Amino acid sequence: MINSKANFVFWRKQMKDKLDSILNDGKARISAAATIAALQDVKAFLLGKQGAITEVLKEIPKLDVSLRAELGRAANDLKTKFSDMIDSRREEIAMKAAEIPADFDLTLPGSMPCAGTLHPITQMCYDLNDAFRSMGFEIFEEPDITSELYAFDNLNFPPDHPARESMDTYWLVDSGNDKSRLCLRPHLTGASVRFMQEQIKTNKKEPPYRFVYPGRAYRNEATDAKHERAFFQYEALIVDREFTFSSGKIMIKSILSKVFGQDVPVRMRVGFFPFVEPGFEIDMGCLVCGGSGCSVCKQVGWIELMPGGTPHPNVLRAAGLDPDLYTGFYVNIGLDRLVMMRYGIDDIRLLRSADLRFLNQFR
Secondary structure, eight states: OOOOGGGHHHHHHHHHHHHHHHHHHHHHHHHHOOSHHHHHHHHHHHHSTTSHHHHHHHHGGGSOHHHHHHHHHHHHHHHHHHHHHHHHHHHHHHHHHTOOOTTOOTTSOOOOOOOOOOOHHHHHHHHHHHHHHTTTOEEOOOOSEEEHHHHTGGGTOOTTOGGGSTTTSOBOTTSOSGGGOEEEOSOSTHHHHHHHHIIIIISOOOSOEEEEEEEEEEOOOOOOSSOOSEEEEEEEEEEESOOOHHHHHHHHHHHHHHHHSSOOOEEEEEOOOTTEEEEEEEEEEOTTTTTSOOTTTTTSSEEEEEEEEEEOHHHHHHHTOOTTTOEEEEEEEEHHHHHHHHHTOSOGGGGGSOOHHHHGGGO
């Protein structure tokens, strides 16, 4: 404690000089602040918890009692003064920012803001979601990495099926053996078994089921105007005690009509797939060439759009259902090809080109 009267005048002068120095420095800093952010930094330097004024206030208890009141008032007055100066400077900066330069030409055309938009595949997926939701379908998703059990075994693929080979499927190295072996899903169909198992085991819910499961699939194949190594599919499955093919065909035509806003020619032909019995393939009339023939439809006027059929009894058994009680209707929509039909795109590789000149056409 400083009690000596000989030091009274000395310490009074020292503290006042310090406050004057802080005042002059603070004025200069506030005047020099050109932005709100810079002014905020100045405020923290002067008035913050570790600021100059706070440091002065911390020293006052060390002074003689007779000096404390006087210097405390002086420090608080300076604090108030700085607050007013900072508020005033903030208003000046804001006003200056709103000023229009004298040489600004109001007749010049403005610059359009760069706004994003949905990728055409994403937009198509959303449109299909809306269409299927209107028919009472649920939407299900699963990870892009799946197991051999869900990709092949549960779907009635025989052990020696060529789709299991690395020439077709991307297998993860050292990911396990047999049913636990992992791969990038070569199709979405395994999600159907996964969904039904979850409904039975977790939700304790028996059929009827109506659900869709969109997503990306991966296959080791050569790319061309119709094929990519990574592509989007959109699958739908109905499981019920009774469901006819004719009802399924009507559903497909209704979905395509909603997506394209017009009646779309559709044909069904026999096809084989391990996970359906009986199986079929659905083609739609090529909307790029109007059926006259082009590179997209291989000059035949039809596009192979989706396989489908009735779920194979072994698939229903893998899901935990009795195939003698339940049947269903399954379709796998090639989402990329559907987008190509909607917009008249003649090369699937453009969809993943990341070329803004191409993508900006779909705003």
